Amino acid sequence: MLPLLAPVTVRPRDDRDHADRIALSAATTGGVHMATKDVRSWIDERREANVFHVERIPFAELDQWRFEDVTGNLVHSSGRFFAIEGLHVVEADGPHGDGPYREWRQPVIKQPEVGILGILAKEFGGVLHFLMQAKMEPGNPNLVQLSPTVQATRSNYTKAHGGTNVKLIEYFAPPDPERIIVDVLQAEQGSWFFRKSNRNMIVETVDDVPIWDDFCWLTLGQIAELMHEDETINMNARSVLSCLPYHDEAPGALLSDVQLLSWFTNERSRHDVRARRIPLTDVHGWKQGVEAIEHEDGRYFKVLAVAVKGSNREKISWTQPLLESVGTGVVAFLVREIDGVPHVLVHARADGGFLDTVELAPTVQCTPQNYAHLPAESRPPFLDYVLDAPRSRIRYEAMHSEEGGRFLNVRARYLAIEADDTVEAPPGYAWVTPGQLTALTRHGHYVNVEARTLLACIHAATAQPQREA
Amino acid sequence: MLPLLAPVTVRPRDDRDHADRIALSAATTGGVHMATKDVRSWIDERREANVFHVERIPFAELDQWRFEDVTGNLVHSSGRFFAIEGLHVVEADGPHGDGPYREWRQPVIKQPEVGILGILAKEFGGVLHFLMQAKMEPGNPNLVQLSPTVQATRSNYTKAHGGTNVKLIEYFAPPDPERIIVDVLQAEQGSWFFRKSNRNMIVETVDDVPIWDDFCWLTLGQIAELMHEDETINMNARSVLSCLPYHDEAPGALLSDVQLLSWFTNERSRHDVRARRIPLTDVHGWKQGVEAIEHEDGRYFKVLAVAVKGSNREKISWTQPLLESVGTGVVAFLVREIDGVPHVLVHARADGGFLDTVELAPTVQCTPQNYAHLPAESRPPFLDYVLDAPRSRIRYEAMHSEEGGRFLNVRARYLAIEADDTVEAPPGYAWVTPGQLTALTRHGHYVNVEARTLLACIHAATAQPQREA
Numbered sequence: 024m025l026p027l028l029a030p031v032t033v034r035p036r037d038d039r040d041h042a043d044r045i046a047l048s049a050a051t052t053g054g055v056h057m058a059t060k061d062v063r064s065w066i067d068e069r070r071e072a073n074v075f076h077v078e079r080i081p082f083a084e085l086d087q088w089r090f091e092d093v094t095g096n097l098v099h100s101s102g103r104f105f106a107i108e109g110l111h112v113v114e115a116d117g118p119h120g121d122g123p124y125r126e127w128r129q130p131v132i133k134q135p136e137v138g139i140l141g142i143l144a145k146e147f148g149g150v151l152h153f154l155m156q157a158k159m160e161p162g163n164p165n166l167v168q169l170s171p172t173v174q175a176t177r178s179n180y181t182k183a184h185g186g187t188n189v190k191l192i193e194y195f196a197p198p199d200p201e202r203i204i205v206d207v208l209q210a211e212q213g214s215w216f217f218r219k220s221n222r223n224m225i226v227e228t229v230d231d232v233p234i235w236d237d238f239c240w241l242t243l244g245q246i247a248e249l250m251h252e253d254e255t256i257n258m259n260a261r262s263v264l265s266c267l268p269y270h271d272e273a274p275g276a277l278l279s280d281v282q283l284l285s286w287f288t289n290e291r292s293r294h295d296v297r298a299r300r301i302p303l304t305d306v307h308g309w310k311q312g313v314e315a316i317e318h319e320d321g322r323y324f325k326v327l328a329v330a331v332k333g334s335n336r337e338k339i340s341w342t343q344p345l346l347e348s349v350g351t352g353v354v355a356f357l358v359r360e361i362d363g364v365p366h367v368l369v370h371a372r373a374d375g376g377f378l379d380t381v382e383l384a385p386t387v388q389c390t391p392q393n394y395a396h397l398p399a400e401s402r403p404p405f406l407d408y409v410l411d412a413p414r415s416r417i418r419y420e421a422m423h424s425e426e427g428g429r430f431l432n433v434r435a436r437y438l439a440i441e442a443d444d445t446v447e448a449p450p451g452y453a454w455v456t457p458g459q460l461t462a463l464t465r466h467g468h469y470v471n472v473e474a475r476t477l478l479a480c481i482h483a484a485t486a487q488p489q490r491e492a
Numbered sequence: 493m494l495p496l497l498a499p500v501t502v503r504p505r506d507d508r509d510h511a512d513r514i515a516l517s518a519a520t521t522g523g524v525h526m527a528t529k530d531v532r533s534w535i536d537e538r539r540e541a542n543v544f545h546v547e548r549i550p551f552a553e554l555d556q557w558r559f560e561d562v563t564g565n566l567v568h569s570s571g572r573f574f575a576i577e578g579l580h581v582v583e584a585d586g587p588h589g590d591g592p593y594r595e596w597r598q599p600v601i602k603q604p605e606v607g608i609l610g611i612l613a614k615e616f617g618g619v620l621h622f623l624m625q626a627k628m629e630p631g632n633p634n635l636v637q638l639s640p641t642v643q644a645t646r647s648n649y650t651k652a653h654g655g656t657n658v659k660l661i662e663y664f665a666p667p668d669p670e671r672i673i674v675d676v677l678q679a680e681q682g683s684w685f686f687r688k689s690n691r692n693m694i695v696e697t698v699d700d701v702p703i704w705d706d707f708c709w710l711t712l713g714q715i716a717e718l719m720h721e722d723e724t725i726n727m728n729a730r731s732v733l734s735c736l737p738y739h740d741e742a743p744g745a746l747l748s749d750v751q752l753l754s755w756f757t758n759e760r761s762r763h764d765v766r767a768r769r770i771p772l773t774d775v776h777g778w779k780q781g782v783e784a785i786e787h788e789d790g791r792y793f794k795v796l797a798v799a800v801k802g803s804n805r806e807k808i809s810w811t812q813p814l815l816e817s818v819g820t821g822v823v824a825f826l827v828r829e830i831d832g833v834p835h836v837l838v839h840a841r842a843d844g845g846f847l848d849t850v851e852l853a854p855t856v857q858c859t860p861q862n863y864a865h866l867p868a869e870s871r872p873p874f875l876d877y878v879l880d881a882p883r884s885r886i887r888y889e890a891m892h893s894e895e896g897g898r899f900l901n902v903r904a905r906y907l908a909i910e911a912d913d914t915v916e917a918p919p920g921y922a923w924v925t926p927g928q929l930t931a932l933t934r935h936g937h938y939v940n941v942e943a944r945t946l947l948a949c950i951h952a953a954t955a956q957p958q959r960e961a
Contacts, residue, residue: 032830032831033742033743033744033745033746033830033831033833034744034745034746034747034748035743035744035748036740036744036745036748036749036927036928037748037749038748038749038750041750135764135766137760137761197758198754200747200751200754200755203750203751203754204750206750206753206754206757206758207753207757208757208760208761222757222761268750271505273502274502274504275502275503275504275505276502276503276505277502277503278503278669279503279504279505279506279507280505280506280507281507281510281672281673281674281675281737282669282672284675284676284934284935285667285669285672285675286669288675288676288677288691289666289675291606291677292606292677292691295604297604361501361502362501362502364502378847378848379847379848379936379937458505459505465753466753466935467848468848
């Protein structure tokens, strides 16, 4: 007997029930799989169960990586993964394209492949849980953090380096169209990567999913609590979680959506950023040593090499380059209630590695050490406001590290600081609501990765106010 | 006495009343300024009032344009406007980045400046009217077409070429935040431009606006009727009008918005387009003559030069390069009602000049002549379906020309063709509603310029079904 064909039917364009179920998960602080208080010890246990060593090595000891002739670019012999090349950036502010401009050269990570960052979701007892992985990345300060269910470069999951299969990748490549909650290409750091995007995904399942020792189902309420802990939720997980389609409960915003998009369009139009890849050998102002490529004045970051020995990753041991920042970053949103509606002060930031001129960044995003030699007036706007904020003004604070597969101990203090009612948005800045940022995360190249982390932190702070110390 | 400061207040994020007023304007076929039937003769009159001559000239007679040493690029002596350079494109389909690929070189227009395409709107008798300009562009087949109120490159309105001021530019640079209806960066042809975007704007005013002879206020109902005429509404106007935030009256769509965005994300991820600017001299397969740069087999397009003499443009006379297509294009949406809701079949098209891999294109977008030498199986999908469609299946048809400031007599037949109920979307294609496309035009790099024209045509066909011949 032939199966009956279901008639083709239209469906509502909005999936409103996603938001309801997200709200329920955010309000649920007890998960079915593990109590939140036990997650820390589980991560510690995973760290101990798999002995990893990460050791700095001279570039000469890199296996399958080499400095290419002529260009001097640091490349993998397969031509895959990523490469360290040079970038030449000229930025001009409009409106005329010949106003004041800045120009510089720097090393940059070139990684054209689009990877997958996927979190699997499933209802237990009617509440959405999210499958987090305790994953080792060589650059993490504490090696193991909670990562998405799957984080895989294309080279990973197509087995370019001969490793094992990526667990659960079948839920994401391709996803079941009936079960997609989030699926968007989001860019990574524009100051370190050249136009890199990853596919940020949340996909639901009703299957029985095997649970390996490295995996744990958590509610959003549990994740919110963990987001208040230092260096626990990794950058990729923060990025994916920031794209969750939360309800906007606020009655409105200072700017309507049309006004916000118009302001953003103007910011994109008035900046003229010309970024050009150049050979690494042409990056003036940086010097290459046996163990590091670094800025002549010791600022910004270093490129270096590590050897990794582990036991439960896709490969047992490998070597690779990493970037190391020279200081700890400060990444902060000023927050202000306008008519009782919380707003954050976004900055339309131009970075050389952005695909399209500017993205919305936190109010402050910098490494203060890079400004130590400059006069006070050259310091980034609001940096001192943030650093000098009394504790009573801090709505959120935690130390997070950036992606441990590319960055070694690159840490920043992520903050949400309550601003005075008198703080107005200067040119290039705008007060927007978290609901507006959330709506923009449905599309790429609006909300930068640091702002996405802070957005996830703000969702966490809303779901789960920090417990008193 | 000090003025009272209005309290800061939040407003609703949505401007729902814009859509209501757009619907009213679309339903209004009689404007206060000019009857629709008189617009044609007014355009003719404007054409005759200003005697223009456009003449093809050898490259050597270009004034202030020259072929640069070494690169051979065709550039303006000011370094502004645009340049003709070379483009090297390698396209691979995923998922592995080493699947079948195509590779070619071609001349390309490089124009990094963001221009403004702005339409001024104003209520007369409670109905929105839009200020259209009868504007001469040297490449228009009939020289004068209806254009936006303002179309200005940055060089134009900052007077780089010493011309007159651009009329009414003050409404758009900057716009009054309280009166913005549309403000978005939209890309132009990815096959001819390298990553060019213009700022598409519609701004309302309550001012008394002086009316010059070249300007006319029209309702959307009137513009809809004119959109059924050949070569009357220029490309820039079509692009801006496509971004109008019409209500979506449909109960839903075949794909929810999340599903549509996920499908699009997958299309972006699976294509790998590496486009690199190269010197024009390195464009193999093309030959440079005294009067034209053309493909060795006479396909695709030519680069040539013209001298323009006019009387009411920003400059009295000038010379410039233009691109001329070798044939007439076919640009068509297949249209199908699903559950009574009209859908169009979009194609995720990869063009070398796109900033970000793929954009949503019409079902068919090609110049059939370029395929004449190829076997039937190499013809674009659905081309013959469109060309063979009986007249009873044609929902919309008109000839439109592309931007007359860059393209000489580049025409295409724009069509909406009713498809059989059995036509399914093959890989790389999806059935989406006009309402979904409209929502995506709020953001750049989703809907390509040809699909935007067709979207404006479909809005026009909905507002104003074609009169019987």
